[in-house]
Amino acid sequence: MKSLQYLNKYFWKYKWRLAVGLVMIICSNLFGIYPPKIIRTAFDTVAEEISGAAAANPNAAPFLFEQSLRNLLESIPLSEKLFYFGVIVLILALLKGLFTFLMRQTIIVMSRLIEYDLKNEVYDQYQRLGAAFYKKQSTGDLMNRISEDVSRVRMYLGPGIMYTLNLAVLFTLVIATMVSVNLKLTLYVLLPLPILSLTIYYVSNIINRKSEAVQRQLSKLTTSAQETFSGIRILKAFAREGSASARFEASCNDYKSKSLELVKVNALFHPFMILLIGLSTLLTVYIGGMEAIAGNITIGNIAEFVIYVNMLTWPVAALGWVTSLVQRAAASQERINEFLLEKAEIGHETGVELQIEGKIEFKNVKFIYPESGVEALKDISFIVESGQSLAVLGRTGSGKSTIAQLINRLYDASDGEIIIDGHNIKDIKLKFLRSSIGYIPQDVFLFSDSIRSNISFGSNSVPEEKIQQVAKGAALLDDISEFPEGLETMLGERGITLSGGQKQRVSIARGIVNDPSILIFDDCLSAVDTATEEQILMELKEIMKNKTTIIVSHRVSSIKHADSIIVIDEGKIKESGNHSSLLAYDSLYSKLYHQQLLEEKTAT
Ligand SMILES: Nc1ncnc2c1ncn2[C@@H]1O[C@H](COP(=O)(O)OP(=O)(O)OP(=O)(O)O)[C@@H](O)[C@H]1O
Ligand SMILES: [Mg+2]
Known part of the structure; x- marks a missing residue:
């Protein structure tokens, strides 16, 4: 239960709502316990008329206004009296209804507000946590925390709190009234209630377990269907529809049997x-009858008690339900706390606010991927002057992308220093660092949105000329003009699918649109042919002027114009120089160059 203490700050935030809610609960219960008393009076009145003698419970104190009510109705004939009793009960029920409505409006609304706050808090934390965190978590888990776990916690904040408060108030009021009428009868009729509460607690747990199993199976089902749909082209190409259907059917069957189990318990x-x-009602009538015969209570008291018992059963049943609900909420909150309390490995808030010019220096940088322990960079040192370009060439898996990610601080170097404009990048405020870097990653990700939004990426203030300019720079204009809606063409699931090369070029346009002072191209021309590559490089020349540029590639053609070139292998720099100096001797670079030249010739 300790985990739920985390939420106390929200109760504090909404303390007034909670307080008003409590008042509403008290009011609704006050109006709830009066109708049985009126009904008792009605019964007793009838009994009095029939027997001619006053039907009085010698022990019970009259309720508030009882005497004035009796006086008021004194001279009215019985049938009319009963009508007025009915009217009073109705009015009281309406008042109780009104306050019950207000009670839900305060407490349930409070729980929704807290749910909203908590979701935002969780989401903000998601945004703060770094790449290493995301490697450890599955997307499904992350989604679950922000949706399912938060809704379970809300069940505690809303119904949990409301029913508990309601039960406490109702119990105090009803049991005090019952005891004032007859202690023995009270004890008897309350006897089955703890059993009810315990049973419901156990059964709720079973139901929850089973319905979670159903939920889990359902999410498996959805995942499997979703995978089938997103991989439909592969599936069809390999003619594997049959096996996909069989898998889905097996999943469905499992889901069905789990659902049926749940239905059985419920039934x-x-x-x-x-x-x-x-059973409680039966006891009331039986013991009550005996007591009435002994003259300890009136017939009206029996009627009153039957209503009280019925009033108590649902809240008592709710107690069992609420207990299991609070346990579930505690487990969920624990899961949420687990990472709400996780420190972002890369700090956001502190650091100098620097207008970055773009001199980049690596000093003996080592890097080990924390998740896998792979030593991706062993000892990397280089300097790129502001406005210059550096090309990083190397075989696949040699550590090129890792260098790019370190400059961005998607990860922090394990050892050594990365210095930009004389500041260690850890001392530069993260927002300033990242917003001055245009990073074009190796694996392109585009959102299901228009091409324009994918290029301007969230900022509305990008002027039209700028979009046109970067689209031209990324050699996209021809492609765009062929789409029916131009820049407004939608991409992704509901829209068109771009070719690999087109995607890369949209990604390039996105990287350069904000005029960053540092540009990092991580192998982002791999899917375009050499002619287009040449064209893009020509177009980008203007854009890259005065910007520090890092071009990662394993194709010599894309980097030969760079001011300096490093060739890395297994996380170490093997060669450095520029195109002509590297070609001047028997370098790895010149081998690659001649090999690729040959490939190109044979291809054309
Ligand atoms: N997120 C990661 N977690 C663990 N290990 C990683 C991760 N990313 C890369 N690696 C490992 O680090 C090493 C360097 O990877 P990197 O992506 O930097 O290579 P690369 O030079 O960019 O290769 P490519 O040309 O294929 O893109 C590889 O051995 C790779 O397996
Ligand atoms: Mg790479």
């Missing part, structure tokens, strides 16, 4: 509850 549960409630 047994309800009659059992009704039985226990019936």
Whole structure:
């Protein structure tokens, strides 16, 4: 239960709502306990008229206004009296209804507000946490925390709190009244209630377990269907529809049997509850009858008690339900806390606010991927002057992308220093660092949105000329003009699918649109042919002027114009120089160059 203490700050935030809610609960219960008293009076009045003698419970104190009510109705004939009793009960019920409405409006609304706050808090934390965190978590888990776990916590904040408060108030009021009428009868009729509460607690747990199993199976089902849909082209190409169907059917079957189990428990549960409630009523009538015969209570008291018992059963049943609900909420909150309390490994708030010019220096940088322990960079040192370009060439898996990610601080170097404009990048405020870097990643990700939005990426203030300019720079204009809606063409699931090369070029346009002072191209021309590559490089020349540029590639053609070139292998710099100096001797670079030249010739 300790985990739920985290939420106390929200109760504090909404303390006034909670306080008003409590007042509403008290009011609704006050109006709730009066109707049984009126009904008792009505019964007693009838009994009095029939027997001619006053039907009085010698022990029970009259309720507030009882005497004035009796006086008021004194001279009216019985049938009319009963009508007025009915009217009073109706008015009281309406008042109780009104306050119950207000009670839900305060407490349930409070829980929704807290749910909203908590979701935002969780989401903000998601945004703060770094790449290493995301490697450890599955997307499904992250989604679950912000949706399912938060809704379970809300069940505690809303219904949990409301029913508990309601039960406490109702119990105090009703039991005090019952005891004032007859202690013995009270004890007897309350007897089955703890059993009811315990049973419901156990059954709720079973139901929750089973319905979670159903939920889990359902999410498996959805995931499997979703994978089938997103991989439909592969599936069809390999003619594997049959096996996909079989897998789906097996999943469905599992889901069905789990659902049926749940239905069975539910079906047994309800009659059992009704039985226990019936038992209480039966006891009331039987023991009450004996007491009435002995002259300890009146007939009206029996009627009153039957209503009280019925009033108590649902809240008592709710107690069992609420207990299991709070346990679930605690487990969920624990999961949420687990990472709400996780420190972002890369700090956001502190650091100098620097207008970056773009001199980049690596000093003996080592990097080990924290998740896998792979030593991706062993000892990397280089300097790129502001406005210059550096090309990083190397075989696949040699550590090129890792260098790019370190400059961005998607990860922090394990050892050594990365210095930009004389500041260690850890001392530069993250927002300033990242917003001055245009990073074009190796694996392009585009959102299901228009091409324009994908290029301007969230900022509305990008002027039209700028979009046109970067689209031209990324050699996209021809492609765009062929789409029916131009820049407004939608991409992704509901829109068109771009070719690999087109995607890369949209990604390039996105990287350069904000005029960053540092540009990092991570192998982002791999999917375009050499002619287009040449064209893009020509177009980009203007854009890259005065900007520090890092070009990662394994194709010599894209980097030969760079001011300096480093060739890395297994996380170490093997060669450095520029195109002509590297070609001047028997370098790895010149080998690659001649090999690729040859490939190109044979291809054309
Ligand atoms: N997120 C990661 N977690 C763990 N290990 C990683 C991760 N990313 C890369 N690696 C490992 O680090 C090493 C360097 O990877 P990197 O992506 O930097 O290579 P690369 O030079 O960019 O290769 P490519 O040309 O294929 O893109 C590889 O051995 C790779 O397996
Ligand atoms: Mg790479």
